[in-house]
Amino acid sequence: GAVVSQHPSRVICKSGTSVKIECRSLDFQATTMFWYRQFPKQSLMLMATSNEGSKATYEQGVEKDKFLINHASLTLSTLTVTSAHPEDSSFYICSARGEDSGNEKLFFGSGTQLSVL
């Protein structure tokens, strides 16, 4: 089956630093990638949708200047948490979908646990 690789799996950083999370589709071209955030015992909350070569679409309440998303190629999207603060500590998950694929062919990365001290 298709594989989405997400790195790093875990990161601990100091408050005020920036953290970059990578999401790669290894064996298919991901025209659309989604970034989710999940707090403990909470649901996955969609943060933004990115399409290759265009600006990401952010969900209401998500600061686009704080959560920078780049989808420069069909196999790579990155999420950068800028000036991270403890309240940004969460589990971040990407998912990717190929061209003309429905949500049944939505593949998730393994997630990144971010802890901001």
Added chain:
Amino acid sequence: QKEVEQNSGPLSVPEGAIASLNCTYSDRGSQSFFWYRQYSGKSPELIMSIYSNGDKEDGRFTAQLNKASQYVSLLIRDSQPSDSATYLCAVNSGGGADGLTFGKGTHLIIQP
């Protein structure tokens, strides 16, 4: 605001019994419905998808959809301890470009 509601549980079921998980959604225009299984600290894994009213069976899993009642359920027959996980209901309103709206999940515990 699109909402997907699930009872957070925990739902405790004896091994071998049927586990019944329920989900309601607010957007009447929703077209696609999914059940994901998520183990702690891991990413979700697709279990079932359903698009039309009625039942859909796959092995020990049966998804049920009732669009009139805006209700979708997942039945797990012959429950195994390995089925213990959080089950997320997810809904998509169609169009292909939208991300999924997830419920908070139901924590299922299968007691040996």
